Amino acid sequence: MESPRSPWSGLADVYGRPYDPGTALNRLGSSISDPAAWEELWSHLYHQGGVGEIAYAVVPGLVRVYQFSRALEWNAYALVATVDLARDADGNPQIPDGIAPDYSLAISALADLGRRQIESAANLTEVRSILAILALHKGARLQAHFLLDYEPDELVEMEQVWKNAGRP
Numbered sequence: 001m002e003s004p005r006s007p008w009s010g011l012a013d014v015y016g017r018p019y020d021p022g023t024a025l026n027r028l029g030s031s032i033s034d035p036a037a038w039e040e041l042w043s044h045l046y047h048q049g050g051v052g053e054i055a056y057a058v059v060p061g062l063v064r065v066y067q068f069s070r071a072l073e074w075n076a077y078a079l080v081a082t083v084d085l086a087r088d089a090d091g092n093p094q095i096p097d098g099i100a101p102d103y104s105l106a107i108s109a110l111a112d113l114g115r116r117q118i119e120s121a122a123n124l125t126e127v128r129s130i131l132a133i134l135a136l137h138k139g140a141r142l143q144a145h146f147l148l149d150y151e152p153d154e155l156v157e158m159e160q161v162w163k164n165a166g167r168p
Contacts, residue, residue, distance in 0.1 A: 007057060007061075008020045008021060008022070008054060008057060011052065011053040011054040011057050011096075012052040012053060012054060013044040013045065013052045013054050013055075014044060014045060014046060014047045014050050014051055014052045014055065015044075015047070015052070016052065019044045019052075019054050021040075021041060021044065021045075021054065021058050021061070023040075024037040024038075024040045024041050025037075025058070025061050025062060025065050028062070028065050028066075028069075029065045029068070032065070032066065032069035032071050032073045032076070033071060033073055038075045038079075041058065041062070041075075041079060042075075042079060045058060045079065045083060046079070046082050046083060046086060049086060049089045049092075050086065050089070050091065050092060051083055051086040051087075051092050051093070052093065053093050053095075053096055053099075055083045055086070056083065056087075056093075056095045056096065056099050056103055057096075057099050058083075059080055059083060059084075059103050059106045059107070060099075060102040060103060060105070060106040062076065062079070062080065062106075063076070063080065063106040063107075063109050063110050064106075066110070066113070067109065067113060072117045072120055072121060072122075072126055074125050074126045074129040074130075075129075076110070076129075077110065077114060077126075077129035077130050077132065077133045078125075078129040078132070078148065080106070080107070080110055080133060081129065081132040081133050081136055081144055081148055082148060084107065084136050084144075085136070085141065085144060085145055085148065088141065107133070107136065107137055108137060110133050110137075111133050111134055111136075111137035114130040114131075114133045114134050115134065117130060118130050118131070118134075124152070128147045128148065129147075129148070131144075131147050132144040132147040132148045135147060
């Protein structure tokens with residue numbers, strides 16, 4: 001009898017290496033704020049704008065794990081939003097056809113959870129991460145990019161440049 005095939009089989013991480021995120025996801029299932037598990041996922045799924053196919057495959061499982069947690073964890077929103085925004089970058093793979101339906105449902109489920117959790121967000125990082133998922137879910141990709149990739153002081157500086165260029 002053949003052993004069941006891992007859902008991660010044949011999918012590469014951001015460095016092109018095989019990666020099984022199951023252990024990290026299991027640790028998050030026990031403690032959604034496990035810093036080592038988040039560091040592992042971030043380091044294998046995203047680097048300097050790049051993602052591998054495994055990043056897309058992890059999103060549905062990560063969202064399922066997060067839905068069962070009771071705590072607001074900004075990493076869940078930020079990592080999923082970062083992976084989704086990376087789809088637009090040159091050189092990154094497309095979402096594999098077999099993953100696309102579950103991936104899309106996971107983004108919707110995380111947005112639904114974000115609408116409920118935004119009220120309990122206690123800091124700007126949590127707020128920005130949740131808003132980025134909500135923006136992506138509604139097709140506002142540029143706004144999600146600004147929420148995730150720019151610090152407030154950078155946005156203020158951009159606004160000043162814009163105003164100084166004669167814009168209202």
